[in-house]
Amino acid sequence: MQPNTLVVLLGTTTLGLCCGLVGSLLLLRKRALLADALAHSTLPGIVLGFLIAGSQSYWALGLGALLTTLVAAVLVSRLPILTRIRQDSATASILGIFFGAGIALLSIAQRSGPGAFSAGLDHFLLGQAAGMLQSEAITLTLSATVVSLIMILLHKELLVSCFDSSFGKGIGMSMGRIDLLVMLILAVTIVISLPAVGVVLTAALIVIPPATARFWTDRFNRLLTISGMLGAIAGAAGTLLSSFKVDLPTGPVIVICAATLFSISLVVAPHKGLLGKRLRWIQRKQRREMQRILIFLHENLHAGNDFVARERILAGSLNASSSALRLCILSGYTEMAGTHVRLTTEGIRRAERSISARNRWIQWLDSEAEIDRNLIDLDEEDIEKLLDRKSMEIPPVDKGATS
Amino acid sequence: MIDILMNPAMLDILLVAILAAVTCSIVGVHLTLRNRAMLGDAIAHGVVPGLILGFIFTGSREVAPMFIGAVIAALILSLIADWLKERAEMDGGAALGVVFTTLFSGGIILIELYTREIDLDASCVLHGLIEFTHFQRMELFGWSLPRSIVTISIALLLNLGALLLFWKEWKVCAFDPSLARSTGLPVRLLERGLLVLVAITSVSCFEAVGSILVVAMIAVPPTIAGILCDRFGSMIVVSALTGLISAVAGTLSAVYVVDSNVPGMIALTSGFLLGTAVLLAPQRGILPVAFRLYMWRLRVAREDLLADSLQLSESDERLTTPNLISTTGFAWIQLVIVGFIRDGKPRGKGKRIAKTLLRKRSLWQRFASERLGLPPDHLEGPAHRIEHHLDESLMVMLEEEEQTGKSNPETGS
C-alpha cells in the first residue's frame, strides 16, 4: 500500500461519515434531492472564485462555491414560500439555472488568456480522490469531527426540527436558526467533498447511506449513527477496492459500494427488508392455513370423527396446502394414521384456543370497533395480543348481543 | 440580425436550440404538475450506462444503439425508483436519488473499463455538440439536413401528437389520480407512457444540445408557466413560449454578446425569465402584490382623510396636515393636488366620496353592532377597515339586511 493511500483512506472515510450524517437530516426532511441541486450549484461559485482570485487556490474556489451554494439553498427554501412554485420545481429549476450559469462562466474562464482555468469539467464532475492532498484529508477529518459534534450536542433540537417544527417553535426553540445551521453544514460538507468525489457522487454519498440506514432502524439517533457509519464504510471500502485496481476511479467505486450496501439492506434488513417482509407473509399464511386445518379437524372431532381422511383436508371445501399439513404434523398438533389424520391432545388444545380467539375477534369486530386494514388477517396469537389490550378499552358486549 | 439569418450554420444552431427547448418545456409541464421535475436531472445522469452499454455491445458509434440503450436506461431508472417508492416504502426523492447516482457511477466505471481509447468525455455529454449541428448532416427525402434537427423534430412531433391524443387523460391523471382510476382510466399505463415519452425526448435532445439544457428546460419554463397560468392548456403554451424565448435570447447572447457556451446561456436566460416572473408576474409577482397592497392602503388613507375632514368641517373645523412622510401624508398630497381637499376641507368630488364613505360607515356600524353583536369598542380597528371594502352590491345587501332586520326584529335573538 502506498503511503498516499492512507491519506486518501482517511479522507474518504471521514468524508463518508460527514455525508452520511448530514444526509440523514435531509432524508428526514424529505429533501434528499436538495443535495444534488446544491452540489451542482457550486460550479458558478468555483468559476467565479477563480475569476476573482485569478488563481486556482483551494480557498478561493471553496469560498466561491460555498457562497453560491448558500444562495441556491436560500432560493430553494424561500421560493416555495414566497410564490406558489412547488418544492420540487424550485429544486430542479435552481439546479438547472445555476449549473447552466456555471457552464457559461466556465467557457468564458477557459478562454481568458494565460493561466486559464485548467481544472477540467471532468474533475469537477467526478472528483479525484486518488490525488487527495494531506491538507485536504485533514480538512475533511476536522469537518467530520465538527459535524459529528454538532449532531451529538444538538441531537434533540435537530430531532424536533425534523419531526415537528411547530412543536419546537411552541417550546421556544428557534427553528429558523436550526434550519440555517443544517443548510450551512450541508453546504460546507458539499464543498469540501467536491475535490475528492465531485458533484454527482457527493449527492450520492449524501442520499444513499441514510436511505440504507432507514431500513435498519426506527430511531432517530440510530439512524444518524448507522448512516454515518455506512458512509464511512463505503468510503473506506471504495478506496481500498480502487487501490487494488489502479485504473478505477475512486469516487464511483465508493458510490457503488454504498449502493451495494443499500441493495443488501433492501433485501435482508430484518424489519423493513423485502426478504423479511416476504418471509413474514409466508409464515403468516402458513399459520393461517394450519389454523384452518386444526379447526376443521376439531369440528370433525365434535361430530364424532376422530380420524379424517387426508384427501378431505387437501381437497374439497377446505382445500388446504400439503405443506401446512406437514407443518401441523411436525409441530405435533396432528398425527397420521395410515391415510387418515387425527388431532393430538396438544392439537385439540391449540384448536380450542384458535376457535375461542376467532370468536372473540368476530365479536369484537361486531362491536363497531375500529377496523384497521392491516389487522384483518390474523391468527390467534395476534388476536390474543390485540384483544388483551383492547378488551380494556372496549366494554364487552357478548351478553347484550345474545339476549 | 440579417447576417444571423444569412449564416446557415448559425441558423441551424438556433433552430436546434429552439426545437429542443420547446420540446423539453412541453414535457416538463407534465412532470412539474406531478411534482417530479427532478426526473429530468435524474434521467440526464442515469442514461450514462445505457449510452456506454449501447456502444460496447455494438462496438460502433452509430446513433441508434446508443439511443436505444439510453432510453432503456431512463426507463429502468424511473421504474426502479417507482418500485422502491411503492414496495420499500421509501421517500420518492430519496429513491430517485439512490437510483440515478448509482447508475451514473456504474456508467463512469464502464467508461473507465471499456472505452478508454475513445473520447467520450463527460463535457461532451454535458454540453452536447450544438456548435457542430450544421456539420453533422443526413439525407432525408433527397434533402441534406442537420441530423439533430431531424431527431428533435421527430421528438417534438411525437410529443405534440401524444399530447393532443391523451390531453384530457393526462390532465386528469396529473390533477387527481384516484379520480382517474375510479373513472376507469388505465392510470398506470398512461403514466408509464408518459415516462417513455420523457425518456425519448430527453435522450434525443442530449446528443444535440447536452444535458444541462434538457435539465433546465424541463424544469424552468414549466415553473414560470405555473406562476403565470391557472390552466393546463395555457401552461403548455406559456411554457413552450418561454422555452422559445430562452432559446433565442440565450443562443444569440452566447454567440454575439459574451462568446460563451450556448446551452449554459440558454439556461441562464431562462433563470432571468424565472426571476422576472417571480418578481413581476401580474397576478402573483412579489412586487405587483406589494404594489396593490400599498395602493389599497393609500385609498383607505385617502377615504379616511376625506371622511375625517368632512366630519370636522361640519363643526367648522379643519383637518390639520398630517406628517407628510407616511402613507397618510402621501394620500394627503394626492388629495390636495387633485383638489379634493382645500384648506383642510373637502371640496367637490372629494365631498361626495366622503359622504359615500360616511354612509357606508354608519350602515356598517349599525349592522356590526346590531346584527353581528360586536361590542361598541370593537367597531374601531379592523372592523372599521371593512367599510372600505363595501362596494355597491354589498351596500345593497346591507340595506336589505337593514330592512328585514327592522321589519322582523325577532330573527336575531
Add this chain to the structure above:
Amino acid sequence: MSETAIEIHDLTMAYREKPVLWDIDVEIPKGSLCAVVGPNGAGKSTLLGCVLGTHKPSNGWIKIFDVPSDRSDELIGFVPQRESVDWDFPVQVLDVVMMGTYRRLGWFRWPGKAQRDWAMECLSAVGMAELHSRQIGELSGGQQQRVFIARALAQDAKIILMDEPFAGVDAATEETIRTVLADLKKDDRTVVIVHHDLQTIEDYFDHVLLLNLRLVAAGPTKTTFTRENLLRTYGGQLTLLDEAAEAVRRIRSGRSIRKSGDR
C-alpha cells in the same frame, strides 16, 4: 367564575390584508374542557396557533394565567392534526413523549434516565406504557392521539390544545380519547379542542367557543350551545363578512381592482 387559564383580548390575525380572525375576546376558565367550533376556514386552527405562539397576531394580546403569552413560562401542550404528522418518521413512542422534557433540559443536554422515567410515567397515564418501543406509524389512530397527549403531559402542560383529535376515528377510539380527556379534566388541566361533530359537543365538553372569523359566542355549553348561536355561526348572517373578506382577497389578487376602485 373560577380562575382564568387563557385570556384573549382583541385578537386579530391577518395574512397580509385578509383577516383570518377578528376581534376575538374570550376567557377560558381553568379546568374546562372547551370545544372550538365553527365552519371550515373560520380560523380555528389559527386561534390555536396564536395561543401556542407559533402565529404572531396582528393585533391584541393573549394572557396565559394572567401573564402575557410571550413572557409566560407556562408550557402549552399541543396535539397536532393527524395529517400534519409524518408517521413514517423514525421515532419511537417514548422518543416522542420525551420531547416534552426538552424545554426544561435546554440546549445541548441529552435526556437521561430521569426524563425517561418521567416519560414512561406519562405514557402509563394514558395507558400506553407497554407500547413505548413501537414506531409511531405502527399505532392505531387513537393510540397515536394518546402519544401526543402523553407528550403534553410530559411537558407538564396545564393547558393542552388539540386540533381535531376526533377527525376520522371510529366509535371505539373516540371513546378512548374521551376517557383520557376526562382524566385530564380531573387533573384540573385546561383542554381546548377544535371539534367538528356538533352532535357530540354537549356530551363531551363543558365549554364551547363558537367561531367564524370573529367570536360568535363563548361560555358554558349549556347556555352557549344554542340553536340560534349555531345559526349565527354557520348561518347566512355572516355571508356579508365573508363577502367583505372575499373583496379583500380579490384586491390582493387584483381581479376586481376596477370594480372597487375610486368612483
